[in-house]
Amino acid sequence: MSTSSLLADVGAGTPPIEAFLDEAVQRRVDGVVVAAVDVPDRMLEPLLTSGAQVVTVGSPRHGTSTDVVSSDDERIAADAVAYLHSRGHRNLGIISGPVRVAPGSARLDGYRQALRDHGLRPFYLRGVFTSAGGLCGRRSVGVDQAVRVDARVVNVLSSSVSGDLVVVGAGIVGASVAYHAARAGAAVTLVDAGRPGGGVTADSFAWVGASGVRKGPAAGLRATATAEYHRLGAELPGLPVTWSGSLSWTGQDSAPDAGPGQTIVDAATVAALEPALRRPPEWAVWAPGDGAVDSVGVAERLVAAARAHGARVHLDARVTAVRRDAAGRIAGVETAAGLLSGATVVLAAGVATAALGASLGVRVPVEPSPSPLFRLRAPAGLVRTVVNTEDFDLRQVAADRLIAAADSPERTLAAVRSTFHGAGGVELLSTRLGARPMPADGEPIVGPVAEVPGLYLAVMHSAVTLAAAVGRLVARELVDGTVESALSGCRPDRF
Ligand SMILES: Cc1cc2nc3c(=O)[nH]c(=O)nc-3n(C[C@H](O)[C@H](O)[C@H](O)COP(=O)(O)OP(=O)(O)OC[C@H]3O[C@@H](n4cnc5c(N)ncnc54)[C@H](O)[C@@H]3O)c2cc1C
Missing domain, CATH: 3.50.50.60 (FAD/NAD(P)-binding domain)
Structure with a gap:
């Protein structure tokens, strides 16, 4: 069975709702979700008699048998008043929606009652449920000019969650x-x-590496990961992030295709990036935008x-x-x-x-997924980037310290000593086993x-x-x- 969806914006400046409802009847849709507050019951009649299922959102309907998903608007408004009152606010206004529709009148009722309960004087303006309506209301009460606008206050009723x-x-x-x-x-x-x-978090290798990710439900999220750290670093000066880039290789003869943010580099380039390598690989994936954090x-x-x-x-x-x-x-x-x-x-x-x-x-x-982290004493400057091979993930965290995410301490020590010049004296300082939270x-x-x-x-x-x-x-x-x-x-x- 194939399904398709029709989405129509029937707000101001768009085709009227009747046009959309007519089209829905013509196309013999199976069901319609009406998420507009101001739809008279008579407008829904042709749709209902066509056999379509109708669910309305936020607006109880008295004359039809449609199902309704609605919020307790009266309680929401009362909670909003109680919240602002608890934060020390006493001069509380409301720019209501139109009172002829249920959310508008219910919110106004909840607001008025809560103000009476707190012994405060109500002050409200009727508006419409649009940004322009809100702006208009704000201007007419002088909020923009007279008072510092507090986004928390403005957004109390429209937020998906409320309260602390x-x-x-x-x-x-x-x-x-x-x-x-x-x-x-x-x-x-x-x-x-x-x-x-x-x-x-204390046992993490802490590579900030999102390069190369092409697909998966969180691909879009991962694609922004490094840019978001740059943003955070600008907001919080001194954030301990190092943008060293990462080098990855395997023992395979041919290189993979480079993914987003990656290039394939040859042995000479690898040697320039990691001068202590004994035998630079023929190819490596270089992700210059990657980094690591403390x-x-x-x-x-x-x-x-x-x-x-x-x-x-x-x-x-x-x-x-x-x-x-x-x-x-x-x-x-x-x-x-x-x-x-x-x-x-x-x-x-x-x-x-x-x-x-x-x-x-x-x-x-979510299950715990154990993964070891080794701390090693090592000469200064032994490793310059985040190095990822079949033996280990490795990076330098201080002048004389490396960390490695790998499977066994003995194999890791042997691999580090044989991979780099001047690494004969590298010693294991500690092993930690972290339990990674791993979604199914x-x-x-x-x-x-x-x-x-x-x-x-x-x-x-x-x-x-x-x-x-x-x-x-x-x-x-x-x-x-x-x-x-x-x-x-x-x-x-x-x-
Ligand atoms: C060896 C290793 C290498 C890794 N390498 C990388 C890497 O290179 N890059 C990467 O992105 N990720 C890496 N990870 C994974 C990464 O470390 C985790 O995904 C991340 O640290 C999870 O953070 P968190 O805040 O969800 O969990 P946590 O750091 O575990 O934080 C959960 C917090 O909840 C608190 N808590 C728990 N129960 C309660 C309670 N009942 N009441 C109050 N507080 C509670 C705990 O005290 C804890 O502080 C690695 C992990 C390991 C082990």
């Missing part, structure tokens, strides 16, 4: 989400059982910056439960130090995300959980590479209410 945000996990993912959300104006609480970056340093910097933007940070505070209210919505998280309230909880707890989700009846298909299909799990309103997941492999991009996009979804297409292949409901 609790981020569980100050690994590189949670730290990035907390920083970006706090910077965007959200009231953020970040909580971790240990210290920033103290989970698997992953704990980045997590710490992000947490410090989140604090500077007003985030409350609770370290050494294990989350023991995620709380829901009587209606099943997220209410916050429980720690030994008490309840941390929040209408939205982001689980960015790495491998622990699965257990925290399970406590809410939510399956998060290898792709990031990022997005809201439909069954638990207010719950949002952010867990993935290669999270060091993806952290800057994911943090910004998640914050946009949570704070601005956008739906980021770069995350569309990462949604939890694909399982």
